[in-house]
Amino acid sequence: MFSGKSEELVRRLRRALIAKQKIQVFKPAADDRNPPELLVTRDNRELAAISVSNCDEMRAVLEEDVEVSGVDEAQFFEHELVDLVTELADSGRRVIVAGLDQDYLRRPFGPMPALLALAEFVDKTHAVCVRCGRSAHYSQRIAGGDQQVLVGDQEAYEARCRECYVPYSS
Numbered sequence: 001m002f003s004g005k006s007e008e009l010v011r012r013l014r015r016a017l018i019a020k021q022k023i024q025v026f027k028p029a030a031d032d033r034n035p036p037e038l039l040v041t042r043d044n045r046e047l048a049a050i051s052v053s054n055c056d057e058m059r060a061v062l063e064e065d066v067e068v069s070g071v072d073e074a075q076f077f078e079h080e081l082v083d084l085v086t087e088l089a090d091s092g093r094r095v096i097v098a099g100l101d102q103d104y105l106r107r108p109f110g111p112m113p114a115l116l117a118l119a120e121f122v123d124k125t126h127a128v129c130v131r132c133g134r135s136a137h138y139s140q141r142i143a144g145g146d147q148q149v150l151v152g153d154q155e156a157y158e159a160r161c162r163e164c165y166v167p168y169s170s
Contacts, residue, residue, distance in 0.1 A: 074099030127159030
């Protein structure tokens with residue numbers, strides 16, 4: 001969290017638009033922090049998006065002539081996303097996915113590990129540790145329960161480095 005994943009996704013998708021490529025952007029309906037029709041970054045950059053609850057909904061609204069598909073917060077989707085992304089890429093579409101590879105307990109998160117294994121290019125972005133200022137690789141939960149999925153922001157999570165990370169207990 002707080003590492004610029006969505007900002008990088010928006011940057012790449014805007015470049016596709018500059019190249020006059022047709023894009024389609026998806027985000028999980030579970031992430032209700034912003035309007036459902038917008039992907040909004042922490043630095044308030046916006047891009048039109050389609051909010052979907054699952055991969056079946058995403059598949060139902062996919063447009064045939066889209067050249068670049070973007071998926072934000074991919075960790076919140078089911079494992080079927082791996083097959084869908086593979087189908088899209090195999091059909092010649094460029095697919096750009098952003099998401100957390102680990103949950104707050106540093107465990108693999110959703111379909112991300114499989115997506116990382118299949119990806120042709122992987123860029124890991126890192127936040128700044130709120131405790132010491134080093135590069136932060138982990139999402140430290142500071143509030144909430146012990147369920148794996150807890151959509152939240154600074155009220156529930158902090159960016160932490162390995163040395164400053166402490167396993168959360170509710």
